[in-house]
Amino acid sequence: MRTQGWRSLTLYILTGLFILGMGVFAFRLGTQGASWAMQPYNRHLKTEGGTTQGGGEAVWAGTIVDRDGTVLVESDDGERHYNEDSSVREATVHTVGDLNGSISTGIQLQYRAQLLGYNALTGVSGVTNNTEGSTIALTIDSDLCETALQGLGSYKGAVMLMNYKTGEILCKVSTPTFDPENIPSDIETNDAYKGAYYDRTLSVTYAPGSTFKIFTSASAIEHLTDWGTRTYSCMGKEIINGNTITCMSQHGELDIREGLAVSCNIYFADLAIDLGAGNMTETCNEMGFNRSWDLDGIPVQASHLDLNGATDDQIGWAGIGQYTTEVTPYHMMLTMNAIANGSSAVTPHIIQSITDANGSVSQPDESRITLLTSDTAAQLNDLLRNDVVSDYGDGNFPSGMQVCGKTGTAEVGGGKEDTAWFVGYCQNPDTPYAFVAVVEEGGFGRSVAMPIIVSLLQQLA
């Protein structure tokens, strides 16, 4: 009896698991059927897709345009064509995507179902009639993207700028880039193209350097009652646990306002050590570290901060954006967006609208992401405005924009030049832009990353 009871229990469990499995399968077919149908290895689509380029590769029927209606890619006479201007193609390829799906975050791959007019009930309409794919209007301005690409020049890096009131990303550029109409034959082997398939705005993390002092400041504002008056003394270097932290200068005694404006390493290393790993981690996690994001469904790499078991010198290095801390450009822009909005970031969007074959238009929902308290946001807003007024100079930016910002120059080691950063936003509600520029092996943030943002703001002025 005992054996039989055990057997029937097993049978019940197995039957239950089977029914559960079928339920999960049916659910996934309904919710993820579109992406299954559009896998690059779905030969049915490749051979009968009706839209081909250069002899039978899978391509997508619908058109992608920028915010002004400039066509970025479309299908014509059964072939896929990008914008006729090669610099527009190079400036937007990471957002639009290539035809082979090598850029995994590109719209052509991520929104292939919509571009083909996939319908969960009837299958792929675009297979039988290639005119039935949707038109996707992006929020980006291809002219601004070209300006950012020129600014990056031959450097590798990422530039993003958004309207923090509407959530629209106006500029999004990643280098090294390439022309999707003429893919270089040495793209896999030439170092100049290393990582060319990665969209560095979303998929690559960088040591934040001094831009991280914004997060250290936030932690102080949240955890230390005397944060506004607390001073530390900078002698140009400090030895902690036998490890030397150096500063650009001997700043003497500073408070947080002065410390952030001159970007004193000693001030923020000492501040981070006094805050401790627990407080630093708590603030950073609230502000979006160690969690992944998505941009209209496109995956964004998580920023990373881990102070578990860190010694004082390591916490000191972390406080100035070194140690093992890494941040995506997207997360930096989101943080600027949140501070500019007074605690909650307006969720960024890259999709402006999707218009299907029947003329029905869908748009992303408006939402917000709370990253910090309104008091912390207000204090950071004041500190970041002071950086520009007292140090970078309002005269370097278009007049009246009231730019707030922070530069960064992050050491990467290995004999490489530093990573240059500039992050910030405009306080003026008439020019509600939040931005980030990161330049690999660029050297100083102020001399390399900041001018790229200035050129974008001049274009928007």
Ligand SMILES: [Zn+2]
């Ligand atoms: Zn200093």
